[in-house]
Amino acid sequence: MTQNHLLEVKGLKKAFDVSEGFFKRKKQFLYAVDGLDFFVDKGETLGIVGESGCGKSTTGNLIGQLLEPTEGEIIFQGEDLTKLKGETLRKKRAEIQMVFQDPFSSLNPRMRVFDLIAEPLRTHQSLSKQELNDRVHELMDLVGLNRSYTNRFPHEFSGGQRQRIGIARAISLNPKLIICDEPVSALDVSIQSQILNLLAKLQKELNLTFIFIGHGLPAVKHISNRIAVMYLGKIVELTTKEKLFQNPKHPYTEGLLSAVPIPDPMQRNVEDRKLLEGDIPSPANPPSGCNFHTRCPYAQDICSKVEPAFEEKEPGQYAACHFPLNDGKGIISPKKEMLIGNGIFH
Amino acid sequence: MSEELLNIKNLKTYFHTENGIVPSVDDVSITINKGETLAIVGESGSGKSVTSLSIMRLIDSPGKIEEGEILFNGKDIVPVPMKEMRALRGNDIAMIFQEPLTSLNPVFTIGNQMSESIKLHQKKNKKEAKKLSIEMLQKVGIPRADKVFDSFPHSLSGGMRQRVMIAMALSCNPQLLIADEPTTALDVTIQAQILKLMKNLVTELNTSILLITHDLGVVAEMADRVVVMYAGQVVEETDVFTLFQDPKHPYTKGLMDSTPKIHELKDELSSIPGAVPSPLDYPKGCRFIDRCPFAMKKCAEEHPNLEEILPKHSVRCWLHEEKVVDLHDTKSFA
Numbered sequence: 001m002t003q004n005h006l007l008e009v010k011g012l013k014k015a016f017d018v019s020e021g022f023f024k025r026k027k028q029f030l031y032a033v034d035g036l037d038f039f040v041d042k043g044e045t046l047g048i049v050g051e052s053g054c055g056k057s058t059t060g061n062l063i064g065q066l067l068e069p070t071e072g073e074i075i076f077q078g079e080d081l082t083k084l085k086g087e088t089l090r091k092k093r094a095e096i097q098m099v100f101q102d103p104f105s106s107l108n109p110r111m112r113v114f115d116l117i118a119e120p121l122r123t124h125q126s127l128s129k130q131e132l133n134d135r136v137h138e139l140m141d142l143v144g145l146n147r148s149y150t151n152r153f154p155h156e157f158s159g160g161q162r163q164r165i166g167i168a169r170a171i172s173l174n175p176k177l178i179i180c181d182e183p184v185s186a187l188d189v190s191i192q193s194q195i196l197n198l199l200a201k202l203q204k205e206l207n208l209t210f211i212f213i214g215h216g217l218p219a220v221k222h223i224s225n226r227i228a229v230m231y232l233g234k235i236v237e238l239t240t241k242e243k244l245f246q247n248p249k250h251p252y253t254e255g256l257l258s259a260v261p262i263p264d265p266m267q268r269n270v271e272d273r274k275l276l277e278g279d280i281p282s283p284a285n286p287p288s289g290c291n292f293h294t295r296c297p298y299a300q301d302i303c304s305k306v307e308p309a310f311e312e313k314e315p316g317q318y319a320a321c322h323f324p325l326n327d328g329k330g331i332i333s334p335k336k337e338m339l340i341g342n343g344i345f346h
Numbered sequence: 347m348s349e350e351l352l353n354i355k356n357l358k359t360y361f362h363t364e365n366g367i368v369p370s371v372d373d374v375s376i377t378i379n380k381g382e383t384l385a386i387v388g389e390s391g392s393g394k395s396v397t398s399l400s401i402m403r404l405i406d407s408p409g410k411i412e413e414g415e416i417l418f419n420g421k422d423i424v425p426v427p428m429k430e431m432r433a434l435r436g437n438d439i440a441m442i443f444q445e446p447l448t449s450l451n452p453v454f455t456i457g458n459q460m461s462e463s464i465k466l467h468q469k470k471n472k473k474e475a476k477k478l479s480i481e482m483l484q485k486v487g488i489p490r491a492d493k494v495f496d497s498f499p500h501s502l503s504g505g506m507r508q509r510v511m512i513a514m515a516l517s518c519n520p521q522l523l524i525a526d527e528p529t530t531a532l533d534v535t536i537q538a539q540i541l542k543l544m545k546n547l548v549t550e551l552n553t554s555i556l557l558i559t560h561d562l563g564v565v566a567e568m569a570d571r572v573v574v575m576y577a578g579q580v581v582e583e584t585d586v587f588t589l590f591q592d593p594k595h596p597y598t599k600g601l602m603d604s605t606p607k608i609h610e611l612k613d614e615l616s617s618i619p620g621a622v623p624s625p626l627d628y629p630k631g632c633r634f635i636d637r638c639p640f641a642m643k644k645c646a647e648e649h650p651n652l653e654e655i656l657p658k659h660s661v662r663c664w665l666h667e668e669k670v671v672d673l674h675d676t677k678s679f680a
Contacts, residue, residue, distance in 0.1 A: 279505055
C-alpha cells in the first residue's frame with residue numbers, strides 16, 4: 001500500500017539529451033536512470049551503491065527535485081511530486097533535504113556559518129530574530145559545532161566541520177527525508193566515522209529517514225537497513241543488508257562485494273575471490289538484454305537477448321537476473337551471523 | 347635478511363610559506379628491502395605524499411629537503427645533481443599517481459608517451475620501443491594493445507589509464523615503484539583488478555613497492571610492512587599482521603576502530619574526536635595529544651621518540667615507556 005511507505009518510486013526514468021551533429025540532428029539519449037521501482041519506509045535508511053555512471057546520484061537528484069524525471073512517479077507521503085507545481089511543490093520540497101559530497105563547493109564561501117544555517121529557516125519560516133538565533137544555536141549543538149563559530153566563514157573549517165554545517169542546514173526545517181549523496185567520500189577515515197555516527201544519532205533523535213548514496217560499500221553497509229545495488233541505470237538487487245552481504249542473488253553484487261578490500265591481512269585471498277573482468281560499458285550505449293551480461297561470469301545465451309525482470313526471488317530479496325545465484329558468495333558467512341544472533345559473539 | 351634497497355634517514359622536508367615554516371616531513375626514517383611492499387598510511391596532511399615526492403626529488407620551491415639522507419642502493423641521492431637524478435627517475439625509481447588523467451599528456455598518444463621513456467632510458471630505437479610498449483600494455487591486461495598504442499588518453503577509461511600508467515612505470519624495469527594512492531580514483535571492481543595486477547607484476551619482476559594510501563583495506567591486502575604517519579612523523583612501524591592484530595599507537599588503534607568492518611555483520615564504529623593539528627602550530631609534546639584517550643601529563647610536556655618497544659615494532663608513544671601496554675585491554679575510544 002502506498003500509504004504505508006514514506007516514499008515510493010515507480011518506473012522512474014531520466015534521459016539526458018546527448019545528441020550530436022549540426023543542429024543536433026543525430027538524436028541520441030542517455031538513460032542515466034532507466035526504470036526504478038522501490039520504496040523507503042519511515043525511519044529506515046536505504047543505501048544505494050554502485051560504480052561511477054550507474055545513476056545513483058541522478059536518482060538522488062530526481063527524488064530531491066533537483067532534476068525533472070522523464071517518466072515515472074515519485075510518491076512522497078501519498079502525493080506524486082512530479083505532478084506538483086509552484087507553491088505546493090516548494091512546501092513539499094522543504095520536507096526532503098540533501099547533504100552533498102563536497103563540503104567545499106556546496107557552501108557559499110561568502111556567507112558566515114550563522115547565515116548558512118539560517119538561510120533555509122529565513123526562506124521557509126518566519127521567525128523572530130530571537131527565535132532564529134535560538135534555532136541556529138540549537139542546530140549547531142545538535143551537529144556538534146561549537147556555538148562560538150557562528151561568525152566564521154566556511155574556509156576556516158576542516159572538511160568534517162563543513163560537512164556538519166551542511167547537515168545542520170539539511171535538518172533545519174525538520175525534514176522527513178534526507179538524501180545523503182556520498183556525504184563521507186571526501187573525508188579522512190577518522191572524520192568519516194565521526195560523520196557516520198552523527199548521522200545515526202540524528203536519525204534516532206529526530207526520527208529521520210535517509211537515502212544514503214555511496215560508492216564506498218563499507219560506509220553504506222554501516223548505516224543502511226536495506227541496500228539497492230545499481231548498475232547502468234537499473235537496480236539489479238535490493239534487499240536487507242544481512243541478505244545482501246551473506247547471500248547475494250545477483251552476480252554483479254557478488255563481484256562488487258568480493259572486490260572490496262577487507263581490512264584484515266589474515267583474509268587476503270585474492271585468488272578465490274570472484275573478481276569481475278572488464279570495464280563498465282558506456283551508459284550511452286548499454287548492452288542488449290541484461291546490461292550486465294558483458295561482464296557476467298555466468299552469462300548464457302538468453303542474457304544477451306532478453307532483459308530480466310526485477311522481481312522478488314526470495315521473500316524480501318529482489319533481483320533482476322535470469323539465473324539468480326543460490327549459493328552466491330557473500331563476505332559475511334551466515335553461520336557466524338547465527339552465532340551473533342544467539343548472543344555468543346557479544 | 348633481505349637486502350636493503352632504499353634507506354631514508356632522518357628526512358626533513360619543510361615548506362617555507364608566508365605564514366611560517368610547515369614541517370611536512372619531520373624526521374622520517376624508513377627502509378624498504380628488495381622485493382618488499384611497504385605501505386605508508388596516513389590521513390591528509392600526514393606527510394605521506396611529500397615523503398614520496400622527496401624520494402623522487404620532486405619538491406619544488408617553497409619546499410626544500412632540509413636535512414637527512416635518502417640512500418638508494420647505498421648511495422645518497424639528496425645531493426645528486428638534477429641531470430643524474432633524471433637518469434634515475436623512470437629508470438630505477440618509477441612513480442604512479444592517483445589521478446591518471448592528469449599525469450598523462452592529453453595531446454600525445456599513449457604510444458608516443460610510452461616509447462619516449464623507453465627510448466630515453468634504454469637506448470632503443472623507435473621500432474624496438476614500440477614493440478616493448480605493446481608487450482607491456484599486454485602484460486597489464488589491456489585488450490587490443492596495438493590499437494591502444496595509437497589512441498589518446500581521453501578515449502580510455504580510468505581503469506585503463508591507470509593500467510597504462512603502470513605499464514609505463516614498469517617498462518624500464520625499475521627497482522622501486524612508488525604508488526601514490528594508485529586506486530583511490532577508481533571504482534571498487536576496477537580497484538580490485540589493479541591491485542591484483544600490481545601484486546602479480548611485483549612477484550614476477552621482483553620490484554619493491556612503496557604504497558601510499560589512506561585505505562586500511564588496501565594496506566591489509568597488499569603490504570608486507572606498514573608505516574603509520576601522523577602530522578609529518580612516523581608514529582608506528584611494523585609488519586602488516588602485527589599491526590592489525592596488535593596496534594600499539596593510540597592513533598593506529600583509533601584508525602582501525604573507525605574503519606567500518608565490511609566483513610562482519612555487527613560493526614560498531616568509534617571515532618577519533620577532533621582533527622589533525624595545524625602544521626604551523628604543532629603542540630610541544632605529542633602531536634596526537636588533543637585526540638588521544640590515553641593522554642598523560644608527560645605527553646603535553648615532552649615529545650615522544652620512535653622507540654622499538656618489541657622486536658621489529660616501533661612506536662612513538664609515552665604509553666609504552668615503562669612496560670608495553672596492550673591497547674585492546676584498556677579503555678577504548680569513545
